[in-house]
Amino acid sequence: MFGYLASMRTTPGHRDRVIALLTGGVDGLRALGCTLYLVGASATDDDVIWVTEVWESREHHEASLSRPEVRAAIAEARPMLTGDVTSAEFTVAGGLGI
Template identity: 30%
Template sequence: MIVNYGFNATLTARPGMGDRLVDLLLTGLHGGGPGASEHCVVYLVSRSASDPAVVHVTEGWTTEEDHHRIFAGEAARSIVAQIEGLLAKKSEYTDYVPVCGKAAF
């Protein structure tokens, strides 16, 4: 599948909540979570090397519409609601359209 819409999000957890934030974000890869959708081509959760409270999420979607439709669902709304309670400040987002790249895990 081709990624036609994506974004990077930087989330900053409240003190001592970085591990919980990562765990919660990773639940999005399972079951009915947004990262498990066939329309989610990239779902990468990373930690800052210098600040354990800072978590980065990279998502790539088939279309922006697919992203919005999946995030309007119950599973995604539940995860987002739980994430909001762990954050120290508002998340920062940067949208993008991938050109080319490589991923190996």
């Protein structure tokens, strides 16, 4: 299993809109090989979003990024982001719900 963790900073006042874009198309993710997709708002910073993803494989994750609806959401969110993004890939070892 392939895991991906990211944080992103939005421009002030845009966090909720970006969260809506990130969570708007989650219904079809399971069919694409996603087993966990979690979007969270930072409890300590009003402009930070955390995203945790678990996929059957890296290839499943990469394929999801080429879907038109995903590309459209990314394009819409991009102007509301500062560019301050961190990310990490990991191999899933286990856990509750996995």
